[in-house]
Every structure is written in C-alpha cells, then in structure tokens.
Amino acid sequence: xxxxxxxxxxxxxxxxxxxxxYQTLPHLLDLLEPFAKxxxxxxxxxxxxxxxxxxxxxxxxxxxxxxxxxxxxDSQMLEFAGxxxxxxxxMNGKNVGLAVNAVCDKGKDYLPLMxxxxxxxxxxxEGAEGGGAGAIDVQGIAMILNGxxxxxxxxxxxFSVLSxxxxxxxxxxxxxxxxxxxxxVSVIVNAFVKLGFEDRELFSLLSSIALQIPPDQxxxxxxxxxxxxxxxxxxxxxxxxxxxxEVAMQLDPWAFQSQHIAIIVNAFAKSRVHNDRLFAxxxxxxxxxxxxxxxxxxxxxxLNAYARNYGSDAEPRxxxxxxxxxxxxxxxxxxxxxxxxxxxxxxxxxQADRVLFNHLSQVVQRLNPLxxxxxxxxxxxHSFAKADFRDDALFxxxxxxxxxxxFMFEGQSVALxLNAYARLDYTDNKLLAHxxxxxxxxxxxxxxxxxxENIxxxxxxxxxxxxxxxxxxxxxxxxxxxxxxxxxxxxxxxxxxxxxMPHDPVTYRVCDFFSSEVLPQQPLEGFEPTSVSVxLNAYAxxxxxxxxxxxxxxxxxxxxxxxxxxxxxxxxLFHAYASLNIYDRAIFxxxxxxxxxxxxxxxxPEEIAVIAWSSSVLHLTEGRLIDFIIKxxxxxxxxxxxxxxxxxxxxxxxxxxxxLIDSKGRTQERERVEVQAERAPAE
Numbered sequence: 003x004x005x006x007x008x009x010x011x012x013x014x015x016x017x018x019x020x021x022x023x024y025q026t027l028p029h030l031l032d033l034l035e036p037f038a039k040x041x042x043x044x045x046x047x048x049x050x051x052x053x054x055x056x057x058x059x060x061x062x063x064x065x066x067x068x069x070x071x072x073x074x075x076d077s078q079m080l081e082f083a084g085x086x087x088x089x090x091x092x093m094n095g096k097n098v099g100l101a102v103n104a105v106c107d108k109g110k111d112y113l114p115l116m117x118x119x120x121x122x123x124x125x126x127x128e129g130a131e132g133g134g135a136g137a138i139d140v141q142g143i144a145m146i147l148n149g150x151x152x153x154x155x156x157x158x159x160x161f162s163v164l165s166x167x168x169x170x171x172x173x174x175x176x177x178x179x180x181x182x183x184x185x186x187v188s189v190i191v192n193a194f195v196k197l198g199f200e201d202r203e204l205f206s207l208l209s210s211i212a213l214q215i216p217p218d219q220x221x222x223x224x225x226x227x228x229x230x231x232x233x234x235x236x237x238x239x240x241x242x243x244x245x246x247x248e249v250a251m252q253l254d255p256w257a258f259q260s261q262h263i264a265i266i267v268n269a270f271a272k273s274r275v276h277n278d279r280l281f282a283x284x285x286x287x288x289x290x291x292x293x294x295x296x297x298x299x300x301x302x303x304x305l306n307a308y309a310r311n312y313g314s315d316a317e318p319r320x321x322x323x324x325x326x327x328x329x330x331x332x333x334x335x336x337x338x339x340x341x342x343x344x345x346x347x348x349x350x351x352x353q354a355d356r357v358l359f360n361h362l363s364q365v366v367q368r369l370n371p372l373x374x375x376x377x378x379x380x381x382x383x384h385s386f387a388k389a390d391f392r393d394d395a396l397f398x399x400x401x402x403x404x405x406x407x408x409f410m411f412e413g414q415s416v417a418l419x420l421n422a423y424a425r426l427d428y429t430d431n432k433l434l435a436h437x438x439x440x441x442x443x444x445x446x447x448x449x450x451x452x453x454x455e456n457i458x459x460x461x462x463x464x465x466x467x468x469x470x471x472x473x474x475x476x477x478x479x480x481x482x483x484x485x486x487x488x489x490x491x492x493x494x495x496x497x498x499x500x501x502x503m504p505h506d507p508v509t510y511r512v513c514d515f516f517s518s519e520v521l522p523q524q525p526l527e528g529f530e531p532t533s534v535s536v537x538l539n540a541y542a543x544x545x546x547x548x549x550x551x552x553x554x555x556x557x558x559x560x561x562x563x564x565x566x567x568x569x570x571x572x573x574x575l576f577h578a579y580a581s582l583n584i585y586d587r588a589i590f591x592x593x594x595x596x597x598x599x600x601x602x603x604x605x606x607p608e609e610i611a612v613i614a615w616s617s618s619v620l621h622l623t624e625g626r627l628i629d630f631i632i633k634x635x636x637x638x639x640x641x642x643x644x645x646x647x648x649x650x651x652x653x654x655x656x657x658x659x660x661x662l663i664d665s666k667g668r669t670q671e672r673e674r675v676e677v678q679a680e681r682a683p684a685e
Contacts, residue, residue: 048089099145
C-alpha cells in the first residue's frame, strides 16, 4: 500500500520511492512528518529530501489547500532544504537541478540551499570530488540554470562555469551535442537572457545544435523561447530564424498558444528577419480565434510585431479582427503598458480607429494611476497626437498621472509627452512646470539630439517661457558633438530659442556654437527648404548678423536648388535677409525665378505682405518681382490683417519714392491699402 516501506533493518523506516502516489497534501505531509523531524528510526537520503520538497511544492499549488496546511508544508520544506544542504556534496547534477527548482521562488530562507547547489554544480562541472567528466548531464545543466533564472539569482560565476563546461564537452566529445533536445536548448538560452548574461559564443554553439534537432522534436513553447532569447540578446541568426520558421509551420497551428504566436512574431520583428510565409501562416490562425484565446498582452505583442514588420502595409484584416476583440475585453489592472502598445501599433500601421481609441481612452482613465510608468504615459499621448485625435479628458488624466512621477522619466519619455501636447495644442501649465523640473534633473548624457529638439520645440509651440529649462538644455547642447545634429534639429533648436529668449546671453552662446562648430560640418545637400528658411529666420529674430552663416545657407540653396521651395519658404528667406539687411544678388535672383512659377492666388496674404515688406527694405528693383507683388496685393488685399496691410502699404510707398511705379497710376492702389488698414481691427 502507501505506507512506509521497511529496509533490510527492521528498525529503520525509509521514505517511499514513489511519492507521486500521494495525491493530497495532508496525506503527504502526514507521511513525511517523521522524516522532516528526523525522528528516530527513519532513514532517507539527500536525494529523498529533494524528492519530498518537489512533491510538497506540487501539491501545495492545488486548489482548496488551507492556510494551515500551507504553513505546515512550508515548515517541512524548510526542514528538507536543510537536509539537502548537508548532503549536497553527494548529489548528482539532476538532483542538484531538482533541488534548485523546488525552492528557487521561495525566498531568502532558502538561499543557503541555492548557494550550496551553486557550489556543487561548479564542482561537478569542473570534475571535483569524484564528479568526473560525465557527472552532470544536459538535463541537469538546464534545470540548474532554469532554477537560478526563475529565482532571479544572478550567479554569474555559476553560469560562466556551466557555459564553459558545455563548450568543452561539445568540443571534446562527439556525442555530447546529440544529447541536447529542443527543450534543453531553449531552457538554457532563456535562462541566460532572463538574468541578462550575454554569452555569444555559447549561443552560437547552441544555435548550431538547434539546427540539427529534427522539427518533430520541437514544441511551440520551445520554438517561442528559443527565438525570444536570441531576439532579446540582439543576436541576429538568419539560419536559426529561417529553420525555426519552417519548424513552426510544420506544427499544428492549434498547438500554439496566442502568447507563443506573439513571442515568435515579435522575435522576428525585433531581429528584422522577414518571413512573409510565417507571418501569413500566423495571421490566418489569429483571425480564426475568438476573444477567449487572447489577453491584452498577446494582442499588444502581435499588433506590435506586424506594425513593426510591415508598417502601413500590415494586413488590415488582422488589425480589424484584434481591434474588434479589444473593444469587448476588460483589461487587467496592470495592462497600461499593453494598451499603450496597442495604440502605438495601430498608429504605426496606419490603422488608427477612432472608435477603438475612444474605447481605450476610457480604459486608460479607469486604470489605477500607480500602474503606469513614464513610457506608457508617453506612448499613449503620443499615439493620440500622431493619430490627430484630441481627447481632452484623456490628456487631463495623463497629465495628472505624469505629475505624480518624478524619477521614472528619461529624456525620451519627457520629449514624447511634451511633443504630443504641443502637437494637439493642449496647454497644461502645471504639467509643463513639472516636466521642466524633471528635465532639468536629467543629466546631459540622458539626452540625445532628438530629445532636446522635441522638448524645446514643445515649450516654444505652447509659448511657455521657461528660461531655466532652456538654460539647462543649452548646457546639454553645448556638451554635444557637432556631428550629433542634423539640419532639422539645428533649425528647431534655434527657432525655439528665438521664440522664448531671443536676446539672452545663453541664446547667443548656442548661436555661436552652431555658427562656428555645427553648421560648417553639415553636408550642403542635407539641407531642405524648411530647415534653411527656419535657421536664417531664427538668426534674424535673435538679431545675430552672421554673414558667414548666411553665405553658407546661400551655398546650401544653390546646392539643393530652389525647385523645392514653396511660397512660405521664400517669404521666410526674404524676411530673414531683410531683417538683417543682407543682400545676396544670386539668391534673390533664383528665389524670384522660383516665385514667378507660383500662381499668386496660391500664396497666402501674409506671405505676399512679408515678401512685399522685405523687398521694400532691401530696395529690390527687378520689374517682374515688383509686378508680381503688386498683383498679389490686388488679389489678397481684402483678407489681409492690419499688420500685413501696413507692410503692403510700406512696399507701395517705397516703390513710388524709388520711382519703380507710376505714382499717378498707383496712388489709388496705395489709398485702397490705407483705407483697408484703417478699417481693420488693431493687431
């Protein structure tokens, strides 16, 4: 029966070999009680202690177990762990692995066992104390590493020793590599990744072994774990990914849990390994599954993978199906990051659905603020901004969440949040003040150029004049290498300083840095019409008459040509040159030529006015330009605001004084402008 079995000595009671025969925890604990207390007359080995711990652990996980029984089970577990520590020196690799897995997630009371197991595993791997070369097999290695990974025990020396042992055995024994199966390979690589230990040589070796394992030996979980480990380790192994893709497509689709599918497609997307057949294979399977097959995390990971892999070419039916499921799902308390990922993926794939976004907005607003991190907040608001969906209730809620955070932020998350609020013109001064304080605490090395430009641009667009923030960002900028900037970043940064603090000494230092060190290193062909016009306009607003910069930008214009310049670019350039009274015949000739090719009706009133004013300041006299401007004033005069009417009036008056137009023929035109200016409300 199930009673204790006597050994050769009638007064000694040994532990039953088959503890799996005991199906209830109370029954098992009654049996093990005398062994746990080491009562007189009982006999058991260290291996028996390991078996007892594993069986107690298994039955403790069953439903309906009372707190009293769990407490009794914990007491026995701790006793058996002590006996295992004392007898660790006699254990083989398999029992060491079983011991580790029995207690790895039990807490600090079991650290003595983990340390003893580590020492014993190292002894076995190094052939000490009678271990010999074959004393620890592949299964034992996998179990030991898996247990330490599950318990979060970062024993780097142990992992290094066992890695060296595997490499040595494979090199020295031809058949050792054949003892690996799919599960052991996936468990080992996954353990290294979980603890953040990088060993590219071991991964390369295990990849070559994995390629020799027949497809029918793989499970869906082994495929998922193996690919996930390589992707998280940033090891791109096209041969392995290709083979795993073929293995996956040979398995029954229903063998894959939705989470396995999510892990696999994410691994391919993260590693930038394209496999259209595999993605189509999984897409067919995904759209056939109902809501019960998924949770928020699986959907988030799947959408992220397809958006990352295909962008706007991602399959619409997959997004439509999963988005329809999301609308009927209730999130778990910790799903903030998954909601953020779903929103972000929909935007990347061009599948932003207003109904879905409204639903997820309500989901987000109901979640506990404490479950958010800075990345989730930034991704949520950034997704709404990219989709051009303004949701004031959501932005107010996210603002409140963000104001409750201080030390979670990195430069990127601050930049994304600010950029989103600026993009939708949503002003929250309390949030801006808080993020300013946060940004000023982030050291210079916590930023890259894009973070800086987005932060400054947001404060400038929202017209929030925070000089302390700009001074901190200036110190960050001045500490960067000139090669970190591109023309767009230069333009945005200079324009922001020009709008917020144009005549501050710090702004002049930033200008000087860009003038002397950054701009001269930029390839001329890298400039675009907008960046050129914004850069020069910024210098004009700051009132820095740097002829070297203007000459450089003139070269850039000549290099890229004027065909790409639109009316607003030309107006900005005219204004910049006129504001600083810099005349460049070649530039104005080419810009005028481009202006002649634009229909005057397509130019906005303010652009005509600015070009007119600039021409009067610089006393430009080319007849075609003068006629073009006069025609533009005729077309747009009724829609010009007061300031622009004054600019047009100055142009006409200057032309009369310079004799460029017939004063008798144009007096009525000027008087008409004057009348319109008097009627317009004061600006």
